[in-house]
Amino acid sequence: MSTRALKKTVQGLLAEDKLEEVARLTEEGEPVLGNLMALTFHSDLSIAWRAVEAMGLAIQRLSRRNPTQALEHVRRLFWLITEESGGIFWRSPECLAECSAQNPVFLRDFIPIAFHLVETLEPEDLEHFRPGALWAVGRLADLADQEHVAGVLPLVEEALGEKDPQARGMAVWALGRLGREDVLQKHRDLTQDTGPVHLYRDRQVESTTVGDLTRQVLEGEGSPGVVGS
Numbered sequence: 001m002s003t004r005a006l007k008k009t010v011q012g013l014l015a016e017d018k019l020e021e022v023a024r025l026t027e028e029g030e031p032v033l034g035n036l037m038a039l040t041f042h043s044d045l046s047i048a049w050r051a052v053e054a055m056g057l058a059i060q061r062l063s064r065r066n067p068t069q070a071l072e073h074v075r076r077l078f079w080l081i082t083e084e085s086g087g088i089f090w091r092s093p094e095c096l097a098e099c100s101a102q103n104p105v106f107l108r109d110f111i112p113i114a115f116h117l118v119e120t121l122e123p124e125d126l127e128h129f130r131p132g133a134l135w136a137v138g139r140l141a142d143l144a145d146q147e148h149v150a151g152v153l154p155l156v157e158e159a160l161g162e163k164d165p166q167a168r169g170m171a172v173w174a175l176g177r178l179g180r181e182d183v184l185q186k187h188r189d190l191t192q193d194t195g196p197v198h199l200y201r202d203r204q205v206e207s208t209t210v211g212d213l214t215r216q217v218l219e220g221e222g223s224p225g226v227v228g229s
Contacts, residue, residue, distance in 0.1 A: 093132030165195025
């Protein structure tokens, strides 16, 4: 399949919510990962977030056919967070976390790396990556032990006061995923926060607010869906 035809095919499958079919293309030797990276910048946030999710599925299949290539891609995701790469990929934290979450055995070494991005990134980098780094904490909450949680928890709580409402929403969501509603109880004023947040749920992106997310977590509804900007 030509490069142009492959890009059109991948985008069309994402639009039709056929993520598993996108992943299956890797078994046919099609280089879909580059297309998925590009599509995370799509103006339609549903397509952008489906691309993130589909990348995790594609890595799962590729790891069985060509584990070396799969690992190289995930290493590149981490490298593209740094300025040294010369081509910063703004969705790196989300993609790194999603790939790790869907492939916890194969990518076990990357789970703590993605989980601690909110702690290890340089301040100037974190300014841009904070929402994604916080999302990574929530996405990997089920796979993190208490030692790792203790390391990032103060930074997640601190992010509740960020100017960017998406970062505040990510922090709220991550606390819910971590089961730390007790921390959020100290910030009940956030229930009145009208800052806009995008919520990825059932492979659709919905518009909500920091306040709505806070109320859902505090009222015992947990952290619904997958949140992203």
